[in-house]
Amino acid sequence: MPCLLATLPSTVAGSDIVNLAGDQAFESFMASYIRAINNRDPSALERLVHPDCLAVRNVNNPAFNFWLKNELKRTVPGTYRTNVTRLPTDFPTGNxxxxxxxxxxxxxxxxxxxTDWTIMRRLIKDGGRWYLVLP
Structure with missing residues (x-):
């Protein structure tokens, strides 16, 4: 799937734009993310969430289940842009x-x-792998 990496204005005050072109771990993460969404595969999507986030969620957590359901509603088109910014170290983590x-x-x-649409997600690279961080 073609991907257009673009430098867009940052959405978090004080954040830095990060160039992840050539980062194999990020490319693998994005390919897995796209596959999970396009295949409507909740298990594959869950595997992209950081294990520590999954460990503290209740299996019947309505907020997590709502996120999971909404994440799988659409299909990722062949053309998109990604922009990754570094977050401040004191960025709120929720729960x-x-x-x-x-x-x-x-x-x-x-x-x-x-139709144009945007997904904003928090990430962390841990142990050489990129993960979603959910509040």
């Missing part, structure tokens, strides 16, 4: 024990019907 280090902004353009 998650993991401090996110980066924010992913993922912009999509659907031609028919003409």
């Amino acid at each position: 998650c024990p993991v401090q996110p280090t980066h924010q992913l902004q993922w912009d999509f353009v659907m031609e028919q019907p003409r």
